[in-house]
Amino acid sequence: MNIQATEQDGITIIPLEGRLDGGNATVAETAFLQLLSEGKQRFLFDFGNLQYISSAGLRVILVAAKKLRASKGRMVCASLTEQVYDVFEMSGFTTILDIVSTKEEALEKLQAEA
Amino acid sequence: MSDDPQFTIARAIRLYNRIDELPRLNEGLEALGADLGWPGRSVMNLMLACEELVVNIVHYAYPEGGEHVIEVDVRATSDSVEISVSDGGVPFNPLETDNDPLSLLDMDLEERPIGGLGIFFVQKIMDDVQYEHAGGMNRVRMIKRF
Structure with a gap:
Protein backbone atom coordinates (compact mmCIF):
# COMPACT_ATOMS: atom_id res chain seq x y z
CA MET A 1 0.00 0.00 0.00
CA ASN A 2 1.32 3.42 -0.96
CA ILE A 3 -0.09 5.90 1.54
CA GLN A 4 -0.42 9.49 0.34
CA ALA A 5 -1.62 11.47 3.34
CA THR A 6 -3.18 14.87 2.72
CA GLU A 7 -3.84 17.85 4.98
CA GLN A 8 -7.13 19.70 5.22
CA ASP A 9 -7.67 22.48 7.79
CA GLY A 10 -5.09 21.00 10.13
CA ILE A 11 -6.53 17.50 9.81
CA THR A 12 -4.34 14.73 8.43
CA ILE A 13 -6.25 12.43 6.11
CA ILE A 14 -4.86 8.92 5.66
CA PRO A 15 -6.48 7.10 2.74
CA LEU A 16 -6.35 3.31 3.04
CA GLU A 17 -6.73 1.33 -0.16
CA GLY A 18 -7.10 -2.28 -1.19
CA ARG A 19 -6.00 -4.53 1.63
CA LEU A 20 -4.52 -3.85 5.06
CA ASP A 21 -3.11 -7.21 6.03
CA GLY A 22 -0.06 -9.04 7.35
CA GLY A 23 1.79 -8.12 4.15
CA ASN A 24 1.58 -4.35 4.38
CA ALA A 25 0.45 -3.43 7.91
CA THR A 26 3.94 -2.31 8.90
CA VAL A 27 4.03 0.10 5.93
CA ALA A 28 0.86 1.75 7.20
CA GLU A 29 2.12 1.81 10.78
CA THR A 30 5.41 3.43 9.73
CA ALA A 31 3.54 6.05 7.68
CA PHE A 32 1.32 6.91 10.65
CA LEU A 33 4.22 7.06 13.14
CA GLN A 34 6.13 9.34 10.77
CA LEU A 35 3.19 11.78 10.62
CA LEU A 36 2.80 11.62 14.39
CA SER A 37 6.49 12.41 14.86
CA GLU A 38 5.99 15.46 12.62
CA GLY A 39 3.55 16.74 15.20
CA LYS A 40 0.25 15.75 13.58
CA GLN A 41 -2.44 15.18 16.17
CA ARG A 42 -5.76 15.04 14.34
CA PHE A 43 -6.27 12.13 11.97
CA LEU A 44 -8.99 11.00 9.63
CA PHE A 45 -8.58 7.39 8.52
CA ASP A 46 -10.48 7.07 5.26
CA PHE A 47 -11.51 3.43 4.77
CA GLY A 48 -13.64 4.13 1.68
CA ASN A 49 -11.35 2.23 -0.69
CA LEU A 50 -10.23 -0.47 1.73
CA GLN A 51 -11.86 -3.80 0.88
CA TYR A 52 -10.17 -6.07 3.40
CA ILE A 53 -8.56 -5.92 6.82
CA SER A 54 -7.08 -8.66 9.02
CA SER A 55 -5.87 -8.67 12.62
CA ALA A 56 -2.49 -7.32 11.46
CA GLY A 57 -4.29 -4.32 9.97
CA LEU A 58 -6.43 -3.82 13.07
CA ARG A 59 -3.27 -3.75 15.12
CA VAL A 60 -2.16 -0.61 13.24
CA ILE A 61 -5.48 1.11 13.96
CA LEU A 62 -5.21 0.18 17.64
CA VAL A 63 -1.62 1.43 17.83
CA ALA A 64 -2.76 4.74 16.30
CA ALA A 65 -5.70 5.05 18.69
CA LYS A 66 -3.53 4.35 21.73
CA LYS A 67 -0.78 6.76 20.67
CA LEU A 68 -3.28 9.53 20.00
CA ARG A 69 -5.10 8.92 23.26
CA ALA A 70 -1.79 9.21 25.09
CA SER A 71 -0.84 12.45 23.29
CA LYS A 72 -4.35 13.90 23.65
CA GLY A 73 -4.76 13.75 19.89
CA ARG A 74 -7.81 12.61 18.04
CA MET A 75 -8.79 10.18 15.31
CA VAL A 76 -11.96 9.36 13.43
CA CYS A 77 -12.52 6.37 11.13
CA ALA A 78 -14.74 7.03 8.10
CA SER A 79 -16.49 5.11 5.33
CA LEU A 80 -15.89 1.54 6.45
CA THR A 81 -16.74 -1.02 3.77
CA GLU A 82 -18.61 -4.20 4.63
CA GLN A 83 -15.81 -6.61 5.47
CA VAL A 84 -13.89 -3.95 7.37
CA TYR A 85 -16.94 -3.00 9.43
CA ASP A 86 -17.64 -6.66 10.24
CA VAL A 87 -14.07 -7.19 11.42
CA PHE A 88 -14.22 -4.01 13.55
CA GLU A 89 -17.44 -5.26 15.07
CA MET A 90 -16.12 -8.77 15.77
CA SER A 91 -13.19 -7.17 17.59
CA GLY A 92 -15.28 -4.79 19.65
CA PHE A 93 -13.61 -1.85 17.87
CA THR A 94 -16.96 -0.29 17.02
CA THR A 95 -17.41 0.55 20.70
CA ILE A 96 -13.91 1.86 21.46
CA LEU A 97 -13.27 3.89 18.30
CA ASP A 98 -14.95 6.88 16.73
CA ILE A 99 -16.56 5.64 13.52
CA VAL A 100 -18.68 7.68 11.11
CA SER A 101 -20.18 6.82 7.75
CA THR A 102 -18.73 9.58 5.58
CA LYS A 103 -15.51 11.51 5.23
CA GLU A 104 -17.44 14.81 5.44
CA GLU A 105 -18.93 13.79 8.78
CA ALA A 106 -15.46 12.89 10.03
CA LEU A 107 -14.04 16.27 8.96
CA GLU A 108 -16.88 18.10 10.70
CA LYS A 109 -16.31 16.12 13.86
CA LEU A 110 -12.58 16.79 13.90
CA GLN A 111 -13.04 20.48 13.09
CA ALA A 112 -15.67 20.98 15.79
CA GLU A 113 -13.16 19.91 18.40
CA ALA A 114 -10.30 22.03 17.14
CA MET B 1 -22.01 -24.84 -9.47
CA SER B 2 -22.63 -28.57 -9.94
CA ASP B 3 -26.03 -30.04 -9.17
CA ASP B 4 -24.38 -33.14 -7.80
CA PRO B 5 -24.29 -32.75 -4.02
CA GLN B 6 -21.49 -35.28 -3.82
CA PHE B 7 -18.99 -33.40 -5.93
CA THR B 8 -15.75 -32.46 -4.32
CA ILE B 9 -13.08 -30.12 -5.54
CA ALA B 10 -9.70 -30.49 -3.91
CA ARG B 11 -6.95 -27.97 -4.34
CA ALA B 12 -3.59 -27.53 -2.67
CA ILE B 13 -1.99 -24.14 -2.25
CA ARG B 14 1.68 -24.48 -1.31
CA LEU B 15 3.30 -21.43 0.20
CA TYR B 16 6.75 -20.66 1.49
CA ASN B 17 7.00 -19.29 5.03
CA ARG B 18 7.35 -15.71 3.89
CA ILE B 19 4.90 -12.89 4.35
CA ASP B 20 5.14 -11.95 0.66
CA GLU B 21 3.42 -15.26 -0.13
CA LEU B 22 0.08 -13.89 1.12
CA PRO B 23 -0.96 -12.63 -2.34
CA ARG B 24 -0.56 -16.18 -3.68
CA LEU B 25 -2.79 -17.50 -0.91
CA ASN B 26 -5.42 -14.89 -1.77
CA GLU B 27 -5.20 -15.56 -5.51
CA GLY B 28 -5.62 -19.29 -4.88
CA LEU B 29 -8.74 -18.74 -2.77
CA GLU B 30 -10.15 -16.21 -5.24
CA ALA B 31 -9.70 -18.62 -8.15
CA LEU B 32 -11.43 -21.40 -6.22
CA GLY B 33 -14.26 -19.07 -5.22
CA ALA B 34 -14.73 -18.03 -8.85
CA ASP B 35 -14.82 -21.67 -10.00
CA LEU B 36 -17.40 -22.57 -7.37
CA GLY B 37 -19.49 -19.40 -7.55
CA TRP B 38 -18.95 -18.43 -3.94
CA PRO B 39 -20.03 -14.92 -2.95
CA GLY B 40 -17.18 -12.41 -2.60
CA ARG B 41 -17.81 -12.04 1.11
CA SER B 42 -17.45 -15.78 1.72
CA VAL B 43 -14.13 -15.74 -0.12
CA MET B 44 -12.96 -12.80 2.03
CA ASN B 45 -13.90 -14.66 5.20
CA LEU B 46 -11.89 -17.68 4.09
CA MET B 47 -8.98 -15.38 3.22
CA LEU B 48 -9.13 -13.90 6.69
CA ALA B 49 -9.19 -17.29 8.44
CA CYS B 50 -6.29 -18.57 6.31
CA GLU B 51 -4.26 -15.37 6.61
CA GLU B 52 -4.42 -15.41 10.39
CA LEU B 53 -3.08 -18.98 10.53
CA VAL B 54 -0.45 -18.47 7.83
CA VAL B 55 0.84 -15.21 9.34
CA ASN B 56 1.23 -16.94 12.72
CA ILE B 57 3.21 -19.74 11.08
CA VAL B 58 5.42 -17.27 9.18
CA HIS B 59 6.20 -15.35 12.37
CA TYR B 60 6.54 -18.13 14.93
CA ALA B 61 6.84 -21.65 13.51
CA TYR B 62 10.47 -21.54 12.41
CA PRO B 63 12.55 -19.58 14.93
CA GLU B 64 15.72 -20.97 13.33
CA GLY B 65 14.73 -19.42 9.99
CA GLY B 66 15.13 -21.04 6.60
CA GLU B 67 12.71 -21.76 3.82
CA HIS B 68 9.83 -24.10 4.61
CA VAL B 69 6.55 -25.04 3.01
CA ILE B 70 3.12 -24.23 4.41
CA GLU B 71 0.44 -26.44 2.93
CA VAL B 72 -3.08 -25.07 2.53
CA ASP B 73 -5.41 -27.86 1.38
CA VAL B 74 -8.92 -26.95 0.38
CA ARG B 75 -11.73 -29.45 -0.15
CA ALA B 76 -14.97 -27.93 -1.28
CA THR B 77 -18.36 -29.49 -1.83
CA SER B 78 -21.55 -27.77 -2.94
CA ASP B 79 -22.41 -26.68 0.58
CA SER B 80 -19.23 -26.71 2.64
CA VAL B 81 -15.53 -26.10 2.54
CA GLU B 82 -12.83 -27.74 4.60
CA ILE B 83 -9.41 -26.15 4.79
CA SER B 84 -6.37 -27.59 6.47
CA VAL B 85 -3.27 -25.53 7.10
CA SER B 86 -0.12 -27.53 7.90
CA ASP B 87 3.45 -26.73 8.79
CA GLY B 88 6.44 -28.69 10.05
CA GLY B 89 7.58 -26.05 12.54
CA VAL B 90 7.72 -26.11 16.32
CA PRO B 91 4.68 -27.89 17.77
CA PHE B 92 2.15 -25.21 18.59
CA ASN B 93 -1.58 -25.32 19.15
CA PRO B 94 -2.92 -21.88 18.23
CA LEU B 95 -6.31 -22.74 19.70
CA GLU B 96 -4.82 -22.78 23.20
CA THR B 97 -4.48 -19.06 23.73
CA ASP B 98 -3.49 -17.51 27.04
CA ASN B 99 -6.12 -14.86 27.14
CA ASP B 100 -9.83 -15.23 26.65
CA PRO B 101 -10.52 -13.37 23.41
CA LEU B 102 -14.04 -12.57 24.52
CA SER B 103 -12.69 -10.63 27.48
CA LEU B 104 -10.88 -8.38 25.01
CA LEU B 105 -14.10 -7.21 23.44
CA ASP B 106 -15.30 -5.05 26.29
CA MET B 107 -11.96 -3.58 27.26
CA ASP B 108 -11.28 0.12 27.13
CA LEU B 109 -8.80 1.44 24.63
CA GLU B 110 -6.09 2.02 27.23
CA GLU B 111 -6.10 -1.46 28.74
CA ARG B 112 -6.64 -3.37 25.56
CA PRO B 113 -3.62 -5.48 24.55
CA ILE B 114 -2.33 -5.12 21.00
CA GLY B 115 -2.79 -8.43 19.24
CA GLY B 116 -4.51 -11.65 20.21
CA LEU B 117 -7.39 -11.37 17.77
CA GLY B 118 -6.31 -13.52 14.83
CA ILE B 119 -7.29 -16.92 16.19
CA PHE B 120 -10.47 -15.46 17.59
CA PHE B 121 -11.44 -14.45 14.01
CA VAL B 122 -10.72 -17.96 12.75
CA GLN B 123 -13.01 -19.44 15.38
CA LYS B 124 -15.68 -16.86 14.78
CA ILE B 125 -15.73 -17.26 10.99
CA MET B 126 -15.47 -21.04 10.73
CA ALA B 134 0.98 -35.72 13.96
CA GLY B 135 3.97 -36.97 12.02
CA GLY B 136 5.97 -33.90 12.98
CA MET B 137 3.35 -31.59 11.48
CA ASN B 138 1.06 -28.98 12.98
CA ARG B 139 -2.31 -29.12 11.29
CA VAL B 140 -5.32 -26.88 11.80
CA ARG B 141 -8.45 -28.22 10.12
CA MET B 142 -11.41 -25.94 9.75
CA ILE B 143 -14.83 -26.35 8.22
CA LYS B 144 -17.33 -23.81 6.97
CA ARG B 145 -20.86 -24.85 6.01
CA PHE B 146 -22.69 -22.52 3.68
Missing part, protein backbone atom coordinates in the same frame (compact mmCIF):
# COMPACT_ATOMS: atom_id res chain seq x y z
CA ASP B 127 -17.99 -23.56 12.07
CA ASP B 128 -15.49 -26.07 13.35
CA VAL B 129 -11.76 -25.65 14.04
CA GLN B 130 -9.46 -28.40 15.25
CA TYR B 131 -5.76 -28.78 15.84
CA GLU B 132 -3.60 -31.87 15.72
CA HIS B 133 0.10 -32.54 15.83
Whole structure:
Protein backbone atom coordinates (compact mmCIF):
# COMPACT_ATOMS: atom_id res chain seq x y z
CA MET A 1 0.00 0.00 0.00
CA ASN A 2 1.32 3.42 -0.96
CA ILE A 3 -0.09 5.90 1.54
CA GLN A 4 -0.42 9.49 0.34
CA ALA A 5 -1.62 11.47 3.34
CA THR A 6 -3.18 14.87 2.72
CA GLU A 7 -3.84 17.85 4.98
CA GLN A 8 -7.13 19.70 5.22
CA ASP A 9 -7.67 22.48 7.79
CA GLY A 10 -5.09 21.00 10.13
CA ILE A 11 -6.53 17.50 9.81
CA THR A 12 -4.34 14.73 8.43
CA ILE A 13 -6.25 12.43 6.11
CA ILE A 14 -4.86 8.92 5.66
CA PRO A 15 -6.48 7.10 2.74
CA LEU A 16 -6.35 3.31 3.04
CA GLU A 17 -6.73 1.33 -0.16
CA GLY A 18 -7.10 -2.28 -1.19
CA ARG A 19 -6.00 -4.53 1.63
CA LEU A 20 -4.52 -3.85 5.06
CA ASP A 21 -3.11 -7.21 6.03
CA GLY A 22 -0.06 -9.04 7.35
CA GLY A 23 1.79 -8.12 4.15
CA ASN A 24 1.58 -4.35 4.38
CA ALA A 25 0.45 -3.43 7.91
CA THR A 26 3.94 -2.31 8.90
CA VAL A 27 4.03 0.10 5.93
CA ALA A 28 0.86 1.75 7.20
CA GLU A 29 2.12 1.81 10.78
CA THR A 30 5.41 3.43 9.73
CA ALA A 31 3.54 6.05 7.68
CA PHE A 32 1.32 6.91 10.65
CA LEU A 33 4.22 7.06 13.14
CA GLN A 34 6.13 9.34 10.77
CA LEU A 35 3.19 11.78 10.62
CA LEU A 36 2.80 11.62 14.39
CA SER A 37 6.49 12.41 14.86
CA GLU A 38 5.99 15.46 12.62
CA GLY A 39 3.55 16.74 15.20
CA LYS A 40 0.25 15.75 13.58
CA GLN A 41 -2.44 15.18 16.17
CA ARG A 42 -5.76 15.04 14.34
CA PHE A 43 -6.27 12.13 11.97
CA LEU A 44 -8.99 11.00 9.63
CA PHE A 45 -8.58 7.39 8.52
CA ASP A 46 -10.48 7.07 5.26
CA PHE A 47 -11.51 3.43 4.77
CA GLY A 48 -13.64 4.13 1.68
CA ASN A 49 -11.35 2.23 -0.69
CA LEU A 50 -10.23 -0.47 1.73
CA GLN A 51 -11.86 -3.80 0.88
CA TYR A 52 -10.17 -6.07 3.40
CA ILE A 53 -8.56 -5.92 6.82
CA SER A 54 -7.08 -8.66 9.02
CA SER A 55 -5.87 -8.67 12.62
CA ALA A 56 -2.49 -7.32 11.46
CA GLY A 57 -4.29 -4.32 9.97
CA LEU A 58 -6.43 -3.82 13.07
CA ARG A 59 -3.27 -3.75 15.12
CA VAL A 60 -2.16 -0.61 13.24
CA ILE A 61 -5.48 1.11 13.96
CA LEU A 62 -5.21 0.18 17.64
CA VAL A 63 -1.62 1.43 17.83
CA ALA A 64 -2.76 4.74 16.30
CA ALA A 65 -5.70 5.05 18.69
CA LYS A 66 -3.53 4.35 21.73
CA LYS A 67 -0.78 6.76 20.67
CA LEU A 68 -3.28 9.53 20.00
CA ARG A 69 -5.10 8.92 23.26
CA ALA A 70 -1.79 9.21 25.09
CA SER A 71 -0.84 12.45 23.29
CA LYS A 72 -4.35 13.90 23.65
CA GLY A 73 -4.76 13.75 19.89
CA ARG A 74 -7.81 12.61 18.04
CA MET A 75 -8.79 10.18 15.31
CA VAL A 76 -11.96 9.36 13.43
CA CYS A 77 -12.52 6.37 11.13
CA ALA A 78 -14.74 7.03 8.10
CA SER A 79 -16.49 5.11 5.33
CA LEU A 80 -15.89 1.54 6.45
CA THR A 81 -16.74 -1.02 3.77
CA GLU A 82 -18.61 -4.20 4.63
CA GLN A 83 -15.81 -6.61 5.47
CA VAL A 84 -13.89 -3.95 7.37
CA TYR A 85 -16.94 -3.00 9.43
CA ASP A 86 -17.64 -6.66 10.24
CA VAL A 87 -14.07 -7.19 11.42
CA PHE A 88 -14.22 -4.01 13.55
CA GLU A 89 -17.44 -5.26 15.07
CA MET A 90 -16.12 -8.77 15.77
CA SER A 91 -13.19 -7.17 17.59
CA GLY A 92 -15.28 -4.79 19.65
CA PHE A 93 -13.61 -1.85 17.87
CA THR A 94 -16.96 -0.29 17.02
CA THR A 95 -17.41 0.55 20.70
CA ILE A 96 -13.91 1.86 21.46
CA LEU A 97 -13.27 3.89 18.30
CA ASP A 98 -14.95 6.88 16.73
CA ILE A 99 -16.56 5.64 13.52
CA VAL A 100 -18.68 7.68 11.11
CA SER A 101 -20.18 6.82 7.75
CA THR A 102 -18.73 9.58 5.58
CA LYS A 103 -15.51 11.51 5.23
CA GLU A 104 -17.44 14.81 5.44
CA GLU A 105 -18.93 13.79 8.78
CA ALA A 106 -15.46 12.89 10.03
CA LEU A 107 -14.04 16.27 8.96
CA GLU A 108 -16.88 18.10 10.70
CA LYS A 109 -16.31 16.12 13.86
CA LEU A 110 -12.58 16.79 13.90
CA GLN A 111 -13.04 20.48 13.09
CA ALA A 112 -15.67 20.98 15.79
CA GLU A 113 -13.16 19.91 18.40
CA ALA A 114 -10.30 22.03 17.14
CA MET B 1 -22.01 -24.84 -9.47
CA SER B 2 -22.63 -28.57 -9.94
CA ASP B 3 -26.03 -30.04 -9.17
CA ASP B 4 -24.38 -33.14 -7.80
CA PRO B 5 -24.29 -32.75 -4.02
CA GLN B 6 -21.49 -35.28 -3.82
CA PHE B 7 -18.99 -33.40 -5.93
CA THR B 8 -15.75 -32.46 -4.32
CA ILE B 9 -13.08 -30.12 -5.54
CA ALA B 10 -9.70 -30.49 -3.91
CA ARG B 11 -6.95 -27.97 -4.34
CA ALA B 12 -3.59 -27.53 -2.67
CA ILE B 13 -1.99 -24.14 -2.25
CA ARG B 14 1.68 -24.48 -1.31
CA LEU B 15 3.30 -21.43 0.20
CA TYR B 16 6.75 -20.66 1.49
CA ASN B 17 7.00 -19.29 5.03
CA ARG B 18 7.35 -15.71 3.89
CA ILE B 19 4.90 -12.89 4.35
CA ASP B 20 5.14 -11.95 0.66
CA GLU B 21 3.42 -15.26 -0.13
CA LEU B 22 0.08 -13.89 1.12
CA PRO B 23 -0.96 -12.63 -2.34
CA ARG B 24 -0.56 -16.18 -3.68
CA LEU B 25 -2.79 -17.50 -0.91
CA ASN B 26 -5.42 -14.89 -1.77
CA GLU B 27 -5.20 -15.56 -5.51
CA GLY B 28 -5.62 -19.29 -4.88
CA LEU B 29 -8.74 -18.74 -2.77
CA GLU B 30 -10.15 -16.21 -5.24
CA ALA B 31 -9.70 -18.62 -8.15
CA LEU B 32 -11.43 -21.40 -6.22
CA GLY B 33 -14.26 -19.07 -5.22
CA ALA B 34 -14.73 -18.03 -8.85
CA ASP B 35 -14.82 -21.67 -10.00
CA LEU B 36 -17.40 -22.57 -7.37
CA GLY B 37 -19.49 -19.40 -7.55
CA TRP B 38 -18.95 -18.43 -3.94
CA PRO B 39 -20.03 -14.92 -2.95
CA GLY B 40 -17.18 -12.41 -2.60
CA ARG B 41 -17.81 -12.04 1.11
CA SER B 42 -17.45 -15.78 1.72
CA VAL B 43 -14.13 -15.74 -0.12
CA MET B 44 -12.96 -12.80 2.03
CA ASN B 45 -13.90 -14.66 5.20
CA LEU B 46 -11.89 -17.68 4.09
CA MET B 47 -8.98 -15.38 3.22
CA LEU B 48 -9.13 -13.90 6.69
CA ALA B 49 -9.19 -17.29 8.44
CA CYS B 50 -6.29 -18.57 6.31
CA GLU B 51 -4.26 -15.37 6.61
CA GLU B 52 -4.42 -15.41 10.39
CA LEU B 53 -3.08 -18.98 10.53
CA VAL B 54 -0.45 -18.47 7.83
CA VAL B 55 0.84 -15.21 9.34
CA ASN B 56 1.23 -16.94 12.72
CA ILE B 57 3.21 -19.74 11.08
CA VAL B 58 5.42 -17.27 9.18
CA HIS B 59 6.20 -15.35 12.37
CA TYR B 60 6.54 -18.13 14.93
CA ALA B 61 6.84 -21.65 13.51
CA TYR B 62 10.47 -21.54 12.41
CA PRO B 63 12.55 -19.58 14.93
CA GLU B 64 15.72 -20.97 13.33
CA GLY B 65 14.73 -19.42 9.99
CA GLY B 66 15.13 -21.04 6.60
CA GLU B 67 12.71 -21.76 3.82
CA HIS B 68 9.83 -24.10 4.61
CA VAL B 69 6.55 -25.04 3.01
CA ILE B 70 3.12 -24.23 4.41
CA GLU B 71 0.44 -26.44 2.93
CA VAL B 72 -3.08 -25.07 2.53
CA ASP B 73 -5.41 -27.86 1.38
CA VAL B 74 -8.92 -26.95 0.38
CA ARG B 75 -11.73 -29.45 -0.15
CA ALA B 76 -14.97 -27.93 -1.28
CA THR B 77 -18.36 -29.49 -1.83
CA SER B 78 -21.55 -27.77 -2.94
CA ASP B 79 -22.41 -26.68 0.58
CA SER B 80 -19.23 -26.71 2.64
CA VAL B 81 -15.53 -26.10 2.54
CA GLU B 82 -12.83 -27.74 4.60
CA ILE B 83 -9.41 -26.15 4.79
CA SER B 84 -6.37 -27.59 6.47
CA VAL B 85 -3.27 -25.53 7.10
CA SER B 86 -0.12 -27.53 7.90
CA ASP B 87 3.45 -26.73 8.79
CA GLY B 88 6.44 -28.69 10.05
CA GLY B 89 7.58 -26.05 12.54
CA VAL B 90 7.72 -26.11 16.32
CA PRO B 91 4.68 -27.89 17.77
CA PHE B 92 2.15 -25.21 18.59
CA ASN B 93 -1.58 -25.32 19.15
CA PRO B 94 -2.92 -21.88 18.23
CA LEU B 95 -6.31 -22.74 19.70
CA GLU B 96 -4.82 -22.78 23.20
CA THR B 97 -4.48 -19.06 23.73
CA ASP B 98 -3.49 -17.51 27.04
CA ASN B 99 -6.12 -14.86 27.14
CA ASP B 100 -9.83 -15.23 26.65
CA PRO B 101 -10.52 -13.37 23.41
CA LEU B 102 -14.04 -12.57 24.52
CA SER B 103 -12.69 -10.63 27.48
CA LEU B 104 -10.88 -8.38 25.01
CA LEU B 105 -14.10 -7.21 23.44
CA ASP B 106 -15.30 -5.05 26.29
CA MET B 107 -11.96 -3.58 27.26
CA ASP B 108 -11.28 0.12 27.13
CA LEU B 109 -8.80 1.44 24.63
CA GLU B 110 -6.09 2.02 27.23
CA GLU B 111 -6.10 -1.46 28.74
CA ARG B 112 -6.64 -3.37 25.56
CA PRO B 113 -3.62 -5.48 24.55
CA ILE B 114 -2.33 -5.12 21.00
CA GLY B 115 -2.79 -8.43 19.24
CA GLY B 116 -4.51 -11.65 20.21
CA LEU B 117 -7.39 -11.37 17.77
CA GLY B 118 -6.31 -13.52 14.83
CA ILE B 119 -7.29 -16.92 16.19
CA PHE B 120 -10.47 -15.46 17.59
CA PHE B 121 -11.44 -14.45 14.01
CA VAL B 122 -10.72 -17.96 12.75
CA GLN B 123 -13.01 -19.44 15.38
CA LYS B 124 -15.68 -16.86 14.78
CA ILE B 125 -15.73 -17.26 10.99
CA MET B 126 -15.47 -21.04 10.73
CA ASP B 127 -17.99 -23.56 12.07
CA ASP B 128 -15.49 -26.07 13.35
CA VAL B 129 -11.76 -25.65 14.04
CA GLN B 130 -9.46 -28.40 15.25
CA TYR B 131 -5.76 -28.78 15.84
CA GLU B 132 -3.60 -31.87 15.72
CA HIS B 133 0.10 -32.54 15.83
CA ALA B 134 0.98 -35.72 13.96
CA GLY B 135 3.97 -36.97 12.02
CA GLY B 136 5.97 -33.90 12.98
CA MET B 137 3.35 -31.59 11.48
CA ASN B 138 1.06 -28.98 12.98
CA ARG B 139 -2.31 -29.12 11.29
CA VAL B 140 -5.32 -26.88 11.80
CA ARG B 141 -8.45 -28.22 10.12
CA MET B 142 -11.41 -25.94 9.75
CA ILE B 143 -14.83 -26.35 8.22
CA LYS B 144 -17.33 -23.81 6.97
CA ARG B 145 -20.86 -24.85 6.01
CA PHE B 146 -22.69 -22.52 3.68
